Amino acid sequence: xxxxxxxxxxxxxxxxxxxGVEVIYGYSGGAAMxxxxxxxxxxxxxxxxxxxxxxxxxxxxxxxxxxxxxxxxVTSGPGATNCVTGLLTALMDSVxxxxxxxxxxxxxxxxxxxxxxxxxGITYPVVKHSYLVKNAADIPRVMKExxxxxxxxxxxxxxxxxxxxxxxxxxxxxxxxxxxxPGYHIPGRADSxxxxxxxxxxxxxxxxxxxxxxxxxxxxxxKAIMLxxxxxxxxxxxxxxxxxxxxxxxxxxxxxxxxxxxxYANKTVSGCDMIMAIGARWDDRITGKLSEFCKEATKIHIDxxxxxxxxxxxxxxxxAGDAKMVVEDLLPLVGKLDTADWLKDINGWRKQFPLKYPKxxxxxxxxxxxxxxxxxxxxxxxxxxxxxxxMWAAQFCLTTKNRHWLSxxxxxxxxxxxxxxxxxxMATGKPTWxxxxxxGFQMTLCELATAALQKVPVKILIINNSYLGxxxxxxxxxxxxxxxxxxxxxxxxxxxxxxxxGVPGKRVKRAGDVDKAIKWAMAYNDGPCLVEAEVVKDDxxxxxxxxxxxxxxxxxxxxxxxxxxxxGST
Amino acid sequence: MTATTDKISKPEARGAxxxxxxxxxxxxxxxxxxxxxPLHTISLLVRNxxxxxxxxxxVFARRGYNLxxxxxxxxxxxxxxxxxxxxxxRMTITCSGDPDALEQIIKQLEKLIDVVHAIDxxxxxxxxxxxxxxxxxAGLKDRTEILQVAENFKAKVVDYSAESxxxxxxxxxxxxxxxxxxxxxxxxxxxxxxxxxxxxxxxEET
Ligand SMILES: Cc1ncc(C[n+]2csc(CCOP(=O)(O)OP(=O)(O)O)c2C)c(N)n1
Ligand SMILES: [Mg+2]
Numbered sequence: 001x002x003x004x005x006x007x008x009x010x011x012x013x014x015x016x017x018x019x020g021v022e023v024i025y026g027y028s029g030g031a032a033m034x035x036x037x038x039x040x041x042x043x044x045x046x047x048x049x050x051x052x053x054x055x056x057x058x059x060x061x062x063x064x065x066x067x068x069x070x071x072x073x074v075t076s077g078p079g080a081t082n083c084v085t086g087l088l089t090a091l092m093d094s095v096x097x098x099x100x101x102x103x104x105x106x107x108x109x110x111x112x113x114x115x116x117x118x119x120x121g122i123t124y125p126v127v128k129h130s131y132l133v134k135n136a137a138d139i140p141r142v143m144k145e146x147x148x149x150x151x152x153x154x155x156x157x158x159x160x161x162x163x164x165x166x167x168x169x170x171x172x173x174x175x176x177x178x179x180x181x182p183g184y185h186i187p188g189r190a191d192s193x194x195x196x197x198x199x200x201x202x203x204x205x206x207x208x209x210x211x212x213x214x215x216x217x218x219x220x221x222x223k224a225i226m227l228x229x230x231x232x233x234x235x236x237x238x239x240x241x242x243x244x245x246x247x248x249x250x251x252x253x254x255x256x257x258x259x260x261x262x263x264y265a266n267k268t269v270s271g272c273d274m275i276m277a278i279g280a281r282w283d284d285r286i287t288g289k290l291s292e293f294c295k296e297a298t299k300i301h302i303d304x305x306x307x308x309x310x311x312x313x314x315x316x317x318x319x320a321g322d323a324k325m326v327v328e329d330l331l332p333l334v335g336k337l338d339t340a341d342w343l344k345d346i347n348g349w350r351k352q353f354p355l356k357y358p359k360x361x362x363x364x365x366x367x368x369x370x371x372x373x374x375x376x377x378x379x380x381x382x383x384x385x386x387x388x389x390x391m392w393a394a395q396f397c398l399t400t401k402n403r404h405w406l407s408x409x410x411x412x413x414x415x416x417x418x419x420x421x422x423x424x425x426m427a428t429g430k431p432t433w434x435x436x437x438x439x440g441f442q443m444t445l446c447e448l449a450t451a452a453l454q455k456v457p458v459k460i461l462i463i464n465n466s467y468l469g470x471x472x473x474x475x476x477x478x479x480x481x482x483x484x485x486x487x488x489x490x491x492x493x494x495x496x497x498x499x500x501x502g503v504p505g506k507r508v509k510r511a512g513d514v515d516k517a518i519k520w521a522m523a524y525n526d527g528p529c530l531v532e533a534e535v536v537k538d539d540x541x542x543x544x545x546x547x548x549x550x551x552x553x554x555x556x557x558x559x560x561x562x563x564x565x566x567x568g569s570t
Numbered sequence: 571m572t573a574t575t576d577k578i579s580k581p582e583a584r585g586a587x588x589x590x591x592x593x594x595x596x597x598x599x600x601x602x603x604x605x606x607x608p609l610h611t612i613s614l615l616v617r618n619x620x621x622x623x624x625x626x627x628x629v630f631a632r633r634g635y636n637l638x639x640x641x642x643x644x645x646x647x648x649x650x651x652x653x654x655x656x657x658x659x660r661m662t663i664t665c666s667g668d669p670d671a672l673e674q675i676i677k678q679l680e681k682l683i684d685v686v687h688a689i690d691x692x693x694x695x696x697x698x699x700x701x702x703x704x705x706x707x708a709g710l711k712d713r714t715e716i717l718q719v720a721e722n723f724k725a726k727v728v729d730y731s732a733e734s735x736x737x738x739x740x741x742x743x744x745x746x747x748x749x750x751x752x753x754x755x756x757x758x759x760x761x762x763x764x765x766x767x768x769x770x771x772x773x774e775e776t
Binding site: 120121124125128129130132134149181182183184305306307309310311 | 616617620621624625628632673674677678680681682683684685686687
């Protein structure tokens, strides 16, 4: 029998199969045709999305939920540029992703060919690394390197631009099993002298706090951190993306810190004498006014990315390495600390400043999310979009399992939540709640078709306040309530809209109906479903630390007097 | 990057506002005539891949750092340690900007997959050198004096015609600044400088 010659496209698919790829999210087009053709004969599942941005967020959700790289395949020009937001989102939150983009044929590069875009050029700032493959023989090496780079060290997205003549033409290059990257260094275990120094600092502390970020989730450091916290008897706070590394229902865990964190988490951080960042990067949403942040406290920073050291703060000790390994190495060197008074203070704050919200005046998003938490939300994956609903979900939906909370933190990308939920649900088969605003849902709602087709167990919870709520909140608090570009008039009937895609939905307007709707969605197991909560339109997220204010400038409720415009980054 | 390119594309501007300011820091920029931060010199060993220059330049551009000069050249290769000709390049970058940002810049450069290492040599004992080609208006009247300047700076005449000559001078950047400054009154037609290269002294790595 005549053997079919292997094309570049075939080779790419073979490489993906060797890497264990199960699913590709994407959208076809002329320049990617040879790769799509090769997919026909592959076991890899291809999911046709409805917009390339959706493909990137699905791959992102897949990756966040599993730790495995998400894979995207799109065509050249507009197909590729539609992926830029997804690349930024993944880069900012250290998510492993491979984005394959079709490209015009190599002789036409730079000649304004149809659907040509300088994709490697456009994406330089939003990738961990990228390739333009100009030689079919390079395919196996590039693919091997790309997966290695995307998933190792501090993970991130890698883009591979693939000219059509390369994917269409023959490729006889053998598979590659080793990578040779002399410029790529990944720290593993931290320097043992520095670990000793850190242990000495910890041992002197009377008011320690462990500040846990996404790096702890990625490295799976949660168990080690819990052992450390319990051994030291030290409190934990976590970042928005650090939710789930350590169970938030543990008495030592004070929940989320930062701009909309719990009052007791922020008070714990303001009052500490030693703070140890574990896979967290002192983001401006965390530190507030930097010159006031933990002024008196000694600081230890554990990170796999040495570029994070001294970027925002200068720690007393920087430990370069994998969060889990570093914490494990620290464990035997420390003992119980005398933190009884400290924990008493913190428990006092917990009682004095609990999360609260007005119970009157209509249905509250906080109530809906609190009920979701109580009715089994903790056993589900929760993804969020960006805005008020995201912060309320972070506050009221406790995360107790690693990789069960997926939210766009660094980029704050509206439109992320729903496609990310599709990716996470497909990857894990777990029921996945997507908490989304009426604004952000409309950015990627075309993926209702994808969700319905794939019959994913995604439960969409729209927190509908008829506003770009977070924008309205800032305008109310800092701009004399001069609302500008915040009113979402013209919203569709979301339940009918879902029905048009064959997705059943329920609308709730009263607190009394919330449990029934959540239980219905929990029990629904024939694909995606939707719950729309029509909530109070002008509610605000508190506590709040205005951007650029010190943590002590936290407000628990709306102040009577007008507030200064925030000076922080955004 | 743009600024650097501008300077290179307008050779006459380079010596135009020259003012000798030897050894003082911060120094006066000879093109813009403004006082600038002391210069930093960074050397990089990079993999010679398409786009590596762009990636490196973007690390600076994103932080508003100005590149004063940038020299890229093939690095030594050695079949014994598995390196191939053309596999690696050297970059020597002279730049100015907020010193606090420099640590970040070096680390971000190091983070690039194609950068093998990035070393800041500011304030270190290094051997540095630059090359200048100067095309002079050189009629009969000025010739002798120009040649005298050239001799004092150990510059070489590499092209000679009735109306012009080209001088080639090598040395430290400050020396070239002085050389160009002394030639200026005679009328420089074109000036091309290579940008600084350097090497760490002793067994230190560059
Ligand atoms: C793509 C994108 N555009 C704009 C913003 C700025 N932004 C942040 S929150 C927000 C409002 C979100 O409104 P909605 O989705 O209704 O959520 P809500 O705040 O009302 O819960 C906006 C516009 C963003 N984060 N992302
Ligand atoms: Mg809204």
